[in-house]
Amino acid sequence: AVDAQRLLGRIRELGAAGRDGEGRLVRLAASDADRLGRDLFVGWLRQAGLDIAVDRVGNIFGIWQSADNAAQAPLLIGSHIDTVIDAGIYDGCYGVLAGLEVIETLKASGFSPSRPVAVAAFTNEEGVRYTPDMMGSLVHAGGIGVETVLAAVGTDGSVLGQELARIGYAGDQEPGFLKPHAYLELHIEQGPVLEREGVPIGAVENLQGISWQRITIDGVANHAGTTPMSMRSDAGHAAARVITFLHDRAKASNKPTVATVGTMRFEPNAINVIPSRAIFTVDLRDPDEQRLQAEEAALAAYLEHLAAAENVAISVERLARFEPVIFDIRIVELIEAAAKNHGLGVKRMTSGAGHDAQMMARIAPAAMIFVPSAGGISHNPREHTEDAELVAGANILLDVVTELAK
Amino acid sequence: AVDAQRLLGRIRELGAAGRDGEGRLVRLAASDADRLGRDLFVGWLRQAGLDIAVDRVGNIFGIWQSADNAAQAPLLIGSHIDTVIDAGIYDGCYGVLAGLEVIETLKASGFSPSRPVAVAAFTNEEGVRYTPDMMGSLVHAGGIGVETVLAAVGTDGSVLGQELARIGYAGDQEPGFLKPHAYLELHIEQGPVLEREGVPIGAVENLQGISWQRITIDGVANHAGTTPMSMRSDAGHAAARVITFLHDRAKASNKPTVATVGTMRFEPNAINVIPSRAIFTVDLRDPDEQRLQAEEAALAAYLEHLAAAENVAISVERLARFEPVIFDIRIVELIEAAAKNHGLGVKRMTSGAGHDAQMMARIAPAAMIFVPSAGGISHNPREHTEDAELVAGANILLDVVTELAK
Numbered sequence: 079a080v081d082a083q084r085l086l087g088r089i090r091e092l093g094a095a096g097r098d099g100e101g102r103l104v105r106l107a108a109s110d111a112d113r114l115g116r117d118l119f120v121g122w123l124r125q126a127g128l129d130i131a132v133d134r135v136g137n138i139f140g141i142w143q144s145a146d147n148a149a150q151a152p153l154l155i156g157s158h159i160d161t162v163i164d165a166g167i168y169d170g171c172y173g174v175l176a177g178l179e180v181i182e183t184l185k186a187s188g189f190s191p192s193r194p195v196a197v198a199a200f201t202n203e204e205g206v207r208y209t210p211d212m213m214g215s216l217v218h219a220g221g222i223g224v225e226t227v228l229a230a231v232g233t234d235g236s237v238l239g240q241e242l243a244r245i246g247y248a249g250d251q252e253p254g255f256l257k258p259h260a261y262l263e264l265h266i267e268q269g270p271v272l273e274r275e276g277v278p279i280g281a282v283e284n285l286q287g288i289s290w291q292r293i294t295i296d297g298v299a300n301h302a303g304t305t306p307m308s309m310r311s312d313a314g315h316a317a318a319r320v321i322t323f324l325h326d327r328a329k330a331s332n333k334p335t336v337a338t339v340g341t342m343r344f345e346p347n348a349i350n351v352i353p354s355r356a357i358f359t360v361d362l363r364d365p366d367e368q369r370l371q372a373e374e375a376a377l378a379a380y381l382e383h384l385a386a387a388e389n390v391a392i393s394v395e396r397l398a399r400f401e402p403v404i405f406d407i408r409i410v411e412l413i414e415a416a417a418k419n420h421g422l423g424v425k426r427m428t429s430g431a432g433h434d435a436q437m438m439a440r441i442a443p444a445a446m447i448f449v450p451s452a453g454g455i456s457h458n459p460r461e462h463t464e465d466a467e468l469v470a471g472a473n474i475l476l477d478v479v480t481e482l483a484k
Numbered sequence: 485a486v487d488a489q490r491l492l493g494r495i496r497e498l499g500a501a502g503r504d505g506e507g508r509l510v511r512l513a514a515s516d517a518d519r520l521g522r523d524l525f526v527g528w529l530r531q532a533g534l535d536i537a538v539d540r541v542g543n544i545f546g547i548w549q550s551a552d553n554a555a556q557a558p559l560l561i562g563s564h565i566d567t568v569i570d571a572g573i574y575d576g577c578y579g580v581l582a583g584l585e586v587i588e589t590l591k592a593s594g595f596s597p598s599r600p601v602a603v604a605a606f607t608n609e610e611g612v613r614y615t616p617d618m619m620g621s622l623v624h625a626g627g628i629g630v631e632t633v634l635a636a637v638g639t640d641g642s643v644l645g646q647e648l649a650r651i652g653y654a655g656d657q658e659p660g661f662l663k664p665h666a667y668l669e670l671h672i673e674q675g676p677v678l679e680r681e682g683v684p685i686g687a688v689e690n691l692q693g694i695s696w697q698r699i700t701i702d703g704v705a706n707h708a709g710t711t712p713m714s715m716r717s718d719a720g721h722a723a724a725r726v727i728t729f730l731h732d733r734a735k736a737s738n739k740p741t742v743a744t745v746g747t748m749r750f751e752p753n754a755i756n757v758i759p760s761r762a763i764f765t766v767d768l769r770d771p772d773e774q775r776l777q778a779e780e781a782a783l784a785a786y787l788e789h790l791a792a793a794e795n796v797a798i799s800v801e802r803l804a805r806f807e808p809v810i811f812d813i814r815i816v817e818l819i820e821a822a823a824k825n826h827g828l829g830v831k832r833m834t835s836g837a838g839h840d841a842q843m844m845a846r847i848a849p850a851a852m853i854f855v856p857s858a859g860g861i862s863h864n865p866r867e868h869t870e871d872a873e874l875v876a877g878a879n880i881l882l883d884v885v886t887e888l889a890k
């Protein structure tokens with residue numbers, strides 16, 4: 079079994095590192111706070127005696143290999159340590175630290191794996207500062223070019239490549255250098271299902287499709303007091319219509335579609351000026367690719383209607399688009415078997431969140447293990463999973479790794 | 485007649501002063517750009533040989549008086565030189581510079597007024613940086629305390645009193661020191677009526693009521709991918725509902741009510757996080773006080789419904805509230821007579837915008853003169869009035885001032 083205290087202590091230490099002035103965890107990719115988190119993680123990899131590699135997009139690998147098994151394709155465990163704005167401490171970090179914990183446990187036990195076992199922390203999984211999300215694993219899987227990613231411009235105008243160099247994590251390995259035999263990721267569910275059903279372990283068999291768009295609406299700035307309602311071209315009002323359209327459509331269907339407008343900006347943003355411009359993002363998801371396409375088409379048609387009805391110009395930029403992914407059934411079955419071995423309830427389920435496993439599934443058999451999230455809350459400092467649940471998840475990971483690397 | 489070239493040249497010079505890095509006119513109250521504008525204006529007052537007074541809230545007065553008439557209550561002409569963000573060059577500045585132009589013209593003509601004639605530039609008429617709007621004239625009229633206003637905190641966290649001191653316009657006159665016999669304000673219409681009807685002069689007989697509120701909606705941040713639509717407490721979506729409610733209500737009525745949401749902020753403002761908070765402003769106006777109250781009540785009732793329906797907490801802060809004002813009929817008639825004398829069409833009308841005249845009407849007979857705004861556009865760099873129309877308006881002001889000060 080894993081060393082519960084070591085694992086939990088590290089989760090807390092990483093979660094406490096680099097808080098902002100308001101005490102919030104805002105470890106955006108390639109920021110100063112990210113550097114602090116990376117330094118902590120690399121220090122632990124070093125203590126554990128692992129070989130450390132950093133690739134050109136800042137993905138960090140800790141590799142446990144021997145002369146005997148170095149010729150074999152490694153088993154890779156991964157996740158991320160970047161966070162959203164005002165985040166909880168478990169999202170991503172749990173999986174990375176549990177991966178390291180499993181390796182240290184196996185090493186200490188005298189277990190001699192048939193192949194290298196490695197742990198990865200992928201760059202910019204959250205996609206909050208730079209898009210797309212799951213960026214580091216997407217590059218690793220060959221889904222996007224290294225140069226494209228290094229040139230990505232952040233919400234703060236920064237350039238990812240420059241930021242990685244600045245924080246000392248522009249490594250020299252070519253992305254994708256490590257070709258995994260299989261990929262495993264342990265993560266908090268970030269949703270309400272496991273808690274609601276009282277099941278401690280999720281065997282994640284698929285992951286929904288994700289569509290991210292940035293919409294810019296251009297109207298005409300004018301005086302709030304003198305401009306009759308009938309003569310307005312109000313970009314802010316048009317943006318509000320898009321939000322209510324998406325919300326009502328997703329809510330009315332008895333499909334699992336979810337739609338979110340998480341960011342919004344008005345220009346000139348003055349109390350007595352009709353907004354000339356509204357810029358916002360749309361996050362649309364569905365486990366079914368056909369339905370996701372239908373939702374995207376419905377939004378596009380609505381925007382066309384809206385542009386005419388509200389006398390505004392609308393432009394759309396695609397920020398990320400990932401099809402739903404089906405994980406490797408053999409690994410899903412190994413997870414189920416391990417849970418049963420431990421006498422723990424287990425449920426096959428869909429992931430509502432995007433994960434690095436989604437990208438790695440393009441190049442290796444992959445699957446994920448979920449543990450419950452209290453109240454289904456995530457991307458929020460109130461994100462919580464009980465210690466015992468965290469430790470149970472790590473022990474399931476230990477068993478599956480043992481099985482795949484024996 | 486006024487010196488058209490001098491007037492138009494000053495309007496252009498003031499409009500060009502202190503542009504921001506993007507070439508925009510952003511002369512927010514008590515900013516560095518405002519200092520530049522004030523310095524220009526004070527320089528012109530000095531050249532004109534007027535007595536200059538600055539009061540504690542930064543209102544600037546240029547006073548033309550003689551030993552003979554100094555005991556009489558002065559006739560005051562005023563407006564403002566602060567602007568919105570990305571403004572046009574006419575809003576406010578036109579009235580201030582035309583006031584000065586009229587005084588210089590009368591002085592040069594050898595006219596000997598029965599009472600002092602003064603021109604005022606009031607602080608923070610726009611209300612964009614600090615609320616309420618029409619702040620300087622409101623203080624002058626005794627409608628709000630000097631200390632309250634000096635302590636006002638701006639959208640950028642600045643404190644008005646400190647900013648006035650910093651830019652050198654925290655004067656020593658006690659606000660309200662000048663008790664006007666009557667108050668006149670010449671302004672661009674900022675709306676479409678005069679242009680649409682082909683009338684060059686508006687005799688403004690009343691001004692609609694203004695209600696400004698700041699609304700904060702608190703929901704719960706959560707993951708955009710994992711949180712079912714039915715389990716969300718989405719502050720951004722609730723804010724969008726308020727916008728569409730206000731818009732639909734104002735648009736459906738065949739009343740002149742206007743409703744605008746000009747500012748919006750989401751927190752944490754991340755693409756894959758359901759907004760935990762939305763903060764926005766509501767600008768509601770109606771020429772009829774009963775109807776304005778009914779609109780405010782309808783909004784309050786809707787917010788109560790929304791809080792329950794969307795599972796969010798809503799708080800409301802009042803930023804400004806002014807009842808409709810009826811201007812002095814005798815002055816309105818003088819304006820009409822002056823226009824007819826010049827062979828110009830004239831129309832009695834309502835002001836959709838708030839103006840310093842609205843505050844001064846509390847302490848003196850007051851009225852306003854409007855000239856057309858091309859396309860009804862204002863609070864926008866495309867704000868435009870033809871030179872000939874600007875000059876015509878200034879000549880009407882000249883005649884009315886002559887009449888009231890003869």
Ligand SMILES: NC(=O)NCCC(=O)O
Pocket residue numbers: 169203204205211212268430431432433707708709756
């Ligand atoms: N797990 C997670 O929060 N991933 C971020 C990408 C997403 O928005 O799903």
Ligand SMILES: NC(=O)NCCC(=O)O
Pocket residue numbers: 301302303350575609610611617618674836837838839
């Ligand atoms: N005239 C003008 O734009 N005043 C600003 C106050 C308002 O919003 O009406």
